Amino acid sequence: xxxxxxxxxxxxxxxxxxxxxxxxxxxxxxxxxxxxxxxxxxxxxxxxxxxxxxxxxxxxxxxxxxxxxxxxxxxxxxxxxxxxxxxxxxxxxxxxxxxxxxxxxxxxxxxxxxxxxxxxxxxxxxxxxxxxxxxxxxxxxxxxxxxxxxxxxxxxxxxxxxxxxxxxxxxxxxxxxxxxxxxxxxxxxxxxxxxxxxxxxxxxxxxxxxxxxxxxxxxxxxxxxxxxxxxxxxxxxxxxxxxxxxxxxxxxxxxxxxxxxxxxxxxxxxxxxxxxxxxxxxxxxxxxxxxxxxxxxxxxxxxxxxxxxxxxxxxxxxxxxxxxxxxxxxxxxxxxx
Amino acid sequence: xxxxxxxxxxxxxxxxxxxxxxxxxxxxxxxxxxxxxxxxxxxxxxxxxxxxxxxxxxxxxxxxxxxxxxxxxxxxxxxxxxxxxxxxxxxxxxxxxxxxxxxxxxxxxxxxxxxxxxxxxxxxxxxxxxxxxxxxxxxxxxxxxxxxxxxxxxxxxxxxxxxxxxxxxxxxxxxxxxxxxxxxxxxxxxxxxxxxxxxxxxxxxxxxxxxxxxxxxxxxxxxxxxxxxxxxxxxxxxxxxxxxxxxxxxxxxxxxxxxxxxxxxxxxxxxxxxxxxxxxxxxx
Numbered sequence: 001x002x003x004x005x006x007x008x009x010x011x012x013x014x015x016x017x018x019x020x021x022x023x024x025x026x027x028x029x030x031x032x033x034x035x036x037x038x039x040x041x042x043x044x045x046x047x048x049x050x051x052x053x054x055x056x057x058x059x060x061x062x063x064x065x066x067x068x069x070x071x072x073x074x075x076x077x078x079x080x081x082x083x084x085x086x087x088x089x090x091x092x093x094x095x096x097x098x099x100x101x102x103x104x105x106x107x108x109x110x111x112x113x114x115x116x117x118x119x120x121x122x123x124x125x126x127x128x129x130x131x132x133x134x135x136x137x138x139x140x141x142x143x144x145x146x147x148x149x150x151x152x153x154x155x156x157x158x159x160x161x162x163x164x165x166x167x168x169x170x171x172x173x174x175x176x177x178x179x180x181x182x183x184x185x186x187x188x189x190x191x192x193x194x195x196x197x198x199x200x201x202x203x204x205x206x207x208x209x210x211x212x213x214x215x216x217x218x219x220x221x222x223x224x225x226x227x228x229x230x231x232x233x234x235x236x237x238x239x240x241x242x243x244x245x246x247x248x249x250x251x252x253x254x255x256x257x258x259x260x261x262x263x264x265x266x267x268x269x270x271x272x273x274x275x276x277x278x279x280x281x282x283x284x285x286x287x288x289x290x291x292x293x294x295x296x297x298x299x300x301x302x303x304x305x306x307x308x309x310x311x312x313x314x315x316x317x318x319x320x321x322x323x324x325x326x327x328x329x330x331x332x333x334x335x336x337x
Numbered sequence: 338x339x340x341x342x343x344x345x346x347x348x349x350x351x352x353x354x355x356x357x358x359x360x361x362x363x364x365x366x367x368x369x370x371x372x373x374x375x376x377x378x379x380x381x382x383x384x385x386x387x388x389x390x391x392x393x394x395x396x397x398x399x400x401x402x403x404x405x406x407x408x409x410x411x412x413x414x415x416x417x418x419x420x421x422x423x424x425x426x427x428x429x430x431x432x433x434x435x436x437x438x439x440x441x442x443x444x445x446x447x448x449x450x451x452x453x454x455x456x457x458x459x460x461x462x463x464x465x466x467x468x469x470x471x472x473x474x475x476x477x478x479x480x481x482x483x484x485x486x487x488x489x490x491x492x493x494x495x496x497x498x499x500x501x502x503x504x505x506x507x508x509x510x511x512x513x514x515x516x517x518x519x520x521x522x523x524x525x526x527x528x529x530x531x532x533x534x535x536x537x538x539x540x541x542x543x544x545x546x547x548x549x550x551x552x553x554x555x556x557x558x559x560x561x562x563x564x565x566x567x568x569x570x571x572x573x574x575x576x577x578x579x580x581x582x583x584x585x586x587x588x589x590x591x592x593x594x595x596x597x598x599x600x601x602x603x604x605x606x607x608x609x610x611x612x613x614x615x616x617x618x619x620x621x
Contacts, residue, residue, distance in 0.1 A: 050450050075452035086443035088368065090375050095368075102364030103451035105357045147447075336440055337449070337518070337619045 001064060003028050003155050003186040004049065009058035011044055018044040019055070020210035026188055026203070031181040033201030033218075034190040035303065037318035041210040042190035043083060046159045047335070049188070050080040063154055076104075079148035081141075083159040089133030093124065093143045096132060097150060104151040111150070118146040121179075123172060138169025145173060149180075156180060158189040162196060174200060194303045194315060206307055208318070213310045222301045225309050227257055229301055230271040230279065233294040234286070243267035249289055253281050273298075357454035365448075365462035369435060373470065379431075380470065384477045387424040391416065391482055394544070407546055408575065417482040418571035419543025422563055424478050425502045426537070428471030429509035430530050433517025436463055437526050440517070449620075456620040464510055471506045472499070487574075494573030497580075497594075504601035505566040508608050515612030518619045542567050547586060559587035562604055565597040 004026035011019040019041045026032045034042050047053040048060060051071040060067040063077040087096060094115065101111035119125050122142045127135070135143065141161065148156055158177075162170045177187055177200060191197050197204050198218055206214040206221075214221055234246055243261045246269060251259050255278035260270045273279070279298055286293055307315050352360075373380055391413075398405075398412035406415050436459070439445040448459060479498070483489040490498055513530075520526050538544070540554060541563040547555045558564050568584040572594060580594035 052446055052449060072452045075450060078450075080450045082443070082446070084443055086447050088372070088444060090372050091368065095371065099364050099368055100451070102360050103448065103453060105352065105360055105452075105454075107352075335443065335446065337445055 001028065002026055002061075003030075003063055004032075004188065005059070005061040006045070006048075007059045009045070009048060009055045009060070011041075011048065011053065011055045018210055019048075021058070022207070022211055023058075024205055024212060024215075026186060028186055029181065029184050030202050031177060031187045031200055032189070033197035033204035034188065034207055035192070035194065035197045035204055035307070035315075036190070036207035037192055037315055037321075040207045040318075042192075042207055043159055045207070046080075046157055046188075046190060049157055050078065050082075051075055052335075076151070077154050079151065079153035079156040081144050081148040081156070081158040081161055083163070087132045087135075087140060087143065090131060092131055093128040093135070093139075096143060097128075097146060100147040100150050106151060114150050114152075115146075118149060121176060122146055136166070137164055138166045141165060141169060142172065145176065153185070155186045155188070158187070160190055160192070162191070162193070192315065192319065194307075198303055204303075206303075206310060208307075208311050214306060218303060221303065221306045225301045225306050227272040227274060227301065228276065228278075229299045229305065230273050230282070231295070231297045231299075232269045232271065232282070233266070233296075234291050235294050236266065238267040240267055243269060246286075246291065249285060249291075250282060253278070253285055255281065268295075354454050358458055361451075361453050362458040362461045362465070365458060366465050369462060369466040372435070373466075380474070383424070383428055383470070383474045386427075387420045387474070387478050388481055390423070391420045391478065391487075392485070394420075395485075395487070407548065410575065411487075413482075413485070414487045414574060415546075415571070416544065417478075417487040418567050418574060419538075419541070420482070421475050421478050421498070421570060422502070422505065422566045423538055423543055425471040425475045425506050426509055426563060426566075427534060428474055429467055429506040430513050430533065432463055432467035432510040433513035433515075433526055434523065435466075436514060437517040437520070437523045441522060457616070459620070460514060460616060463514060464507070467510050467513075468503065468506050472502060475502055490573040491578065493578050497573045497578060498570050501566050501569050501598065501601065504598065504605050505562065507605040508562065508601065511605065511608035511612055515608070515615055518612075518615050537561060537563055542571075542585075547588075552588065556588050559585060559589070559592075562601065565592075565600045568592075569594050569597050 002025045004024060006022060006024040009019050009022045010017070022041060022045060024045070034045065036042050044053065048055050049062060049067070051067055051074055054068060062074045065073050065077070067074045091099070097115045097118070098111065101114065106114065119128055122145060124139075124142060124146065127139055128143075132140070132143065145158075145161070148158070161173055161177075165173070177189070181187055181202075189196075189200070201218060203217050204215070204221070205212045216224070232246070232250075234242065240261070240263075247259045247261055250256055250269070250271065255274040256271055257274065258272040262268050262270050271282075273282075276298065279296070282296070283293070304315055307318075311318065395413040395416050401412055403409065406412065436445075439448070445459075449456065453459075479489075516526055516529055520529065540557040541561045542558055543563060547558060550558060564585065569580075572578065572582070572584050580598070582593060583591040584594050584597055585592040
């Protein structure tokens with residue numbers, strides 16, 4: 001039985017429709033990635049899962065429980081690591097964890113044993129008894145992860161857990177997430193970093209404009225897209241005429257699906273081909289025409305290609321498009337009770 | 338909590354709902370007190386301000402002609418009751434501030450993600466905290482005013498002082514918590530506190546008896562909840578306690594000690610009932 005079942009979720013903030021019929025199913029024991037640009041609806045989805053927000057329409061099931069009817073039962077099963085870490089600066093990390101443990105009704109002995117265990121796993125011993133106000137971003141995020149895990153939830157939900165973190169904190173968090181998955185905890189994380197989802201997730205969904213536009217394992221998504229990517233440069237800096245000439249030469253080659261001249265990259269050529277064997281055919285063709293080869297590289301399609309295919313723009317472009325469009329004040333207000 | 342799937346490590350063994358409620362309320366209260374101990378400036382300012390009132394304002398009228406005040410009371414002793422009430426009142430009026438900051442900084446969301454037995458525990462913790470704090474500040478003022486010679490109530494009188502303050506603190510804590518949820522931010526809350534504070538003091542019998550006031554002000558003062566707290570406390574300081582006796586000669590008639598306390602009780606209950614729908618909505 002899936003741990004998360006979202007069906008046709010709709011949610012608007014005033015005139016802005018954040019989720020437009022989003023559906024998502026996350027199987028048990030899975031490390032699931034939600035990939036999408038800023039403003040795609042990832043945080044709204046996660047806040048609905050965490051019972052902080054009620055959708056305007058749709059059904060939300062977490063661990064088999066109806067989150068709209070039994071939110072308290074859902075809260076017991078779920079650990080939530082928010083994007084903006086709200087901590088009490090004047091308390092120490094340990095006091096924050098004790099507070100959290102009491103809010104989840106752990107017995108003091110059990111609570112303190114859990115805290116000791118998490119100190120160990122997250123490398124917090126040297127600073128946990130300092131006040132939270134002195135923590136770096138990485139320490140805060142680790143503390144927040146510890147609070148999310150304190151009550152041993154069967155589902156851990158993280159909203160962009162490694163944004164802006166130092167490398168060490170990022171690797172500690174990645175390591176812990178992998179370990180949790182091995183121990184049977186279901187993990188859902190949102191990210192707008194391709195490499196994070198690629199490195200961690202068993203399954204993933206790409207979210208864009210309030211909907212899921214692709215779903216599967218990262219490999220499936222890439223295979224579904226099909227073909228390999230080839231980048232070819234006949235010279236380090238070619239010109240348009242030459243690039244066009246090469247394009248016309250290579251387009252008829254068997255196994256070449258598409259040739260695009262990339263002006264931004266010094267008139268290099270980007271090809272989509274059917275497999276490795278096409279590469280040697282390309283070389284033969286270029287040799288016959290007595291053209292030099294400065295660089296010829298082949299790669300599997302990336303998740304960015306998947307995103308590009310589904311939306312017609314790269315993830316980076318999508319990020320840039322929403323910069324300045326979001327109203328931080330409005331968003332903060334809507335998250336305030 | 339029973340979960341339909343039992344594959345994952347089980348949760349804490351169940352304890353009763355009351356034990357849960359006590360645990361979460363205690364933890365939230367503990368947090369507020371830790372904040373107070375590590376940032377004691379609120380507590381210190383809350384004691385210093387009324388002390389300055391007591392010393393300076395008390396001295397202001399020390400050479401006033403004898404028999405100016407009803408019952409031949411010295412001005413310092415007269416003022417004492419007013420300052421004690423003002424201290425508790427200001428403390429309670431600030432009750433909503435920590436909650437407002439939690440709303441604004443998102444800490445409240447952290448609390449709301451937890452499976453609290455009742456989200457009212459967030460309100461309970463605030464009430465426990467602010468009540469203890471206000472009573473502590475008032476006790477400091479009671480002690481000081483005794484030291485500078487303004488008198489000390491009898492044991493029964495002290496019990497009456499505490500009961501009166503408790504009712505007053507409950508009422509204004511409810512008001513402040515309601516405002517903390519109703520207003521958009523701490524700037525607005527502080528503005529309301531600022532505007533409410535002094536006028537309520539001046540339009541009461543804290544600084545002068547009703548007989549000194551023009552009729553319109555004496556009407557205001559005898560409708561002001563602070564007056565209903567000040568008069569029983571003043572009576573507790575004045576001598577033998579008689580709650581049935583007249584404590585306030587209001588323009589609309591005589592008010593007894595029992596009536597003063599009843600008004601405060603009804604006000605506290607009424608204000609909690611008034612903010613209840615708001616709390617339900619915001620904490621739903």
